[in-house]
Amino acid sequence: SWNLILLETLKTRVVLVQEAGKREELLKALEEIKVPYIKTDTIEELGDSDSPEFESIFVVSEFQDSIFNNLCKADCRVIGPPVVLHCAQKGEPLPFSCRPLYCASMLNLVLCFTGFRKKDELVKLVTLVHHMGGIIRRDLSSKVTHLVANSTHGDKFRIAVSLGTPIVKAEWIYKAWEKRNEIDFCAADDDFRNQFKVPPFQDCMLSFLGFSDDEKANMEEMTEMQGGHYLPVGDERCTHLVVEESTVKDLPFEPLKNLYVVKQEWFWGSIQMDARAGESMYLFEKSESPGLKKSVSLLSLNTPNSNRKRRRLKETLAQLTRETDVSPFPPRKRPSAEHSLSIGSLLDISNTPEQSTTNGETPKSSARPSKNATPLALKQSARWQVAKELYQTESNYVDILTTIIQLFQVPLEKEGQLGGPILAQEEIKTIFGSIPDILDVHTKIKEDLEDLMMNWTESKSIGDIFLKYSKDLLKTYPPFVNFFEMSKETITRCEKQKPRFHAFLKINQAKPECGRQSLAELLIRPVQRLPSVALLLNDIKKHTAEDNPDKITLERAIESLKEVMTHINEDKRKTEAQRQFFDVVYEVDGCPANLLSSHRSLVQRLETVALGDDLCDRGEQVTLFLFNDCLEITKFNTFEAEF
Known part of the structure; x- marks a missing residue:
């Protein structure tokens, strides 16, 4: 107003x-x-x-x-x-303005300028802003809505980056003035303003040290896309030397005083924020330097601390087993439970290799056993060993799901991101799907397994835990697994089309929580988890005495997992069949509308040649579409297939 x-x-x-x-x-x-x-x-x-x-x-x-x-x-x-x-x-009265006011395209916008040395140019820009209803402020504050920058140096630029204030070129004002007669035009419109944003690497000359040829080529291409230029290492015109800190321990030359030597996180962080990040946060220092400083990233996240988890596990499980690494990415020990399985083999879990019941070693424990604890010898049974592994893998799996959500999903959904949203909400939903719901279920399963291990007896029922959550598993898994390929495709497409998302993945996938795995590789874990659990439950069943009530319960639990996996397979087949059905409808010109039916599915497509003259000319190419209840015959001409 x-x-x-x-x-x-x-x-x-x-x-x-x-x-x-x-x-x-x-x-x-x-x-x-x-x-x-x-x-x-x-x-x-x-x-x-x-x-x-x-x-x-x-x-x-x-x-x-x-x-x-x-x-x-x-x-x-x-x-x-x-x-x-x-x-x-x-429906408003005419405004009172002490200055000439031509249009309202910059109404309520507060602008600040930086880097303009020619007074005449600055006066012209200020005049145009006033003519469009904008306000000018000499100093940058939180009230300033846009910084018009002719340089990426100086305090105003740095403050604008930290505040998330849009930074634009002077051309934004000139182009807005050209649209002054468009009544509904607003200069602050994102689509219009983004055409004139100051790119992260404007005024920057970058060199790259310690990267592979492919990675270097990718970063050089990204540099030019983001408004900068790249030079060979050692060129005196270079303003920034970007270093791969994991491979470079020392610089091959003594850098000039005006050269910023920064870690690669500065490069990707600048692209993600859509503005040049402050170099002081990412300075590279020699590894032998006694005063080595740890750089704190503006983009780092507070991920769950594993130390607390380790202490708790030591306290509760140390009396049961030697200390184990509870990292989300432990060394693979049991091929029966950990090898990757395809969807087609989910139900084939009967041929699990037998495991040795003893390993000939006595577990060492640093914790004092409780008074009510079961004798240690019983806790070394084969059934206990597999149950321990089930708990450990479940704990690791929960950690992985937590990492996916905390390190990737939460930051992408966060409001007020520097540079605006990295992805659209629809893309985020497609990528992560029902991961939060899956995490909720497995957090409960993990807690129940932990309680079982803390109070272990051979009669404790493991199968009951999975039967308890079978309906939740049936509800949460099919939507994610069936659309996993779409999730991967969305990640690939967005990474190619959206440099900020590519930078976001580069930063976060390099963090230790990810175990050097990409987001797509982490997201495949839910696809693999249920087969892994089924294999472990099958192993536990083999080492469960016939008179143990859990023997029957485990069989029921395995059957419940089979039901979930069968449901996944059926849904996947239905989805694929529907896609093929619609392909036929779109491909065939003049396809009857009544061909589409909820009970009809495509069985087979066959390319043939007509031998008789009944339906079409002899020798003409004919395509047969066999459905479960009818046969449709189409003929092919030069331009398109038609009935």
């Missing part, structure tokens, strides 16, 4: 000067807002223009001619035709 100062004691009168008086839409707009008006070709005709009874507002079509200049010198109120049309459209 307008910030108005209404002069109620004076009558407002609009004076339409020259061309403005010939525009019918202006006359109609003034009638709608009930403001009297007169027309004039020259200012001299208005003998009573200085009358104290009237507050005259002059409407001028051009803000550069002699009439406009004379009105400004006389301190008259001057507005452009778009202001009148804007007020009529909004």
Whole structure:
């Protein structure tokens, strides 16, 4: 809305000067807002223009001619035709402005300038901003909505980056002025403004040290896409040397004082934020330096601390087994449970290799056993060993799901991201799907398994735990597994099309929580988890005595997992069949509408050649579509297939 100062004691009168008086839409707009008006070709005709009874507002079509200049010198109120049309459209009174106001395309925008050394250029830009309703501030603060930058150096630029204030080129103002006659145009519109944003590496000359040829080529390409240039290592014109800190321990030359030597996280962080990050946060230092400082990234996240988990496991499980590494990515020990399985082999879990019941070693424990603890010898049974592994893999799996959510999903969904949202909400939903729901279920399973291991007896039922959550597993897994390929495709497409997402993945996938695995590789874990659990439960069943009630319960638990996996396979087949069905409908010209039916599915497609003359000419190419209840025959011509 307008910030108005209404002069109620004076009558407002609009004076339409020259061309403005010939525009019918202006006359109609003034009638709608009930403001009297007169027309004039020259200012001299208005003998009573200085009358104290009237507050005259002059409407001028051009803000550069002699009439406009004379009105400004006389301190008259001057507005452009778009202001009148804007007020009529909004049902608002004409604004009072001490400066000439041509349009409202920068209304309520607060601008600050930096890096402009030519006074004439700055005066011109400021004047245009005022003509479009914008406000200028000398100092940058949180109230400034846009920083117009002619340089990426200086305090104003750094503050704008930290505040997330959009940083644009001067061209943004000039192009907005060209659209001054578009009533609904707003210069702050994201699609328009983003055309003129200052890219992260403007004014930067980058070199890359310690990267592979492919990685270096990729980063050089990204540099140019983000407004910078790249040079060979050692070139004196270079402003930034980006170092792969894991391979480079020392620099091959003594850097110049004005050269920033930064870690690669600065490079990817700048792209992710869509603005050049502060170099001081990412400075590279020699590994032998005694005063080595740890750089704290602005983009780092507080991920769950594994130390607390390790302490808790030591306290609860140390009496049961020697200390084990509970990293989300432990060494693979049991091929029966950990090898990757395809969806087609999910149900084939009967041929699990037998495991040795003893390993000939006595577990060492640093924790004092509780008074009610079962004798250690019982806890070394084969059944206990596999149950321990089931718990450990479940704990690792929960850690992986937590990493996916905390390190990737939460930051992508966060509001107020520097540079705006990295991905659209639809893309985020497609990538992560039901991962949060899967995590909720497995967190409960892990807690129940932990309680079971803490209070272990051979009669404790492991199968009951999975039967308890079988309905939840059936609800959460099929939606994710069936659309996993779409999730991977979305990641690949977004990484190619959106540099900020590519940078986001580079930063976070390099963190230790990911175990050097990509997001797509982490997301495949839910696809693999249920077969792994089924294999372990099958092993536990083999080492469970016949008179143990858990023997039957385990069989039921395995059957419940089979049901989930069968449901996944059936849904996957249905989804694929529906896709093939629609392919037929779109491919065949004139396809009957009644061919689409919920009970109908495509069985086979066959390319043939006609041998008779009944349906078409002999030798003509014919395609047969066999459905479960009918056969459709199509013939092929030069241009398209048709019935």
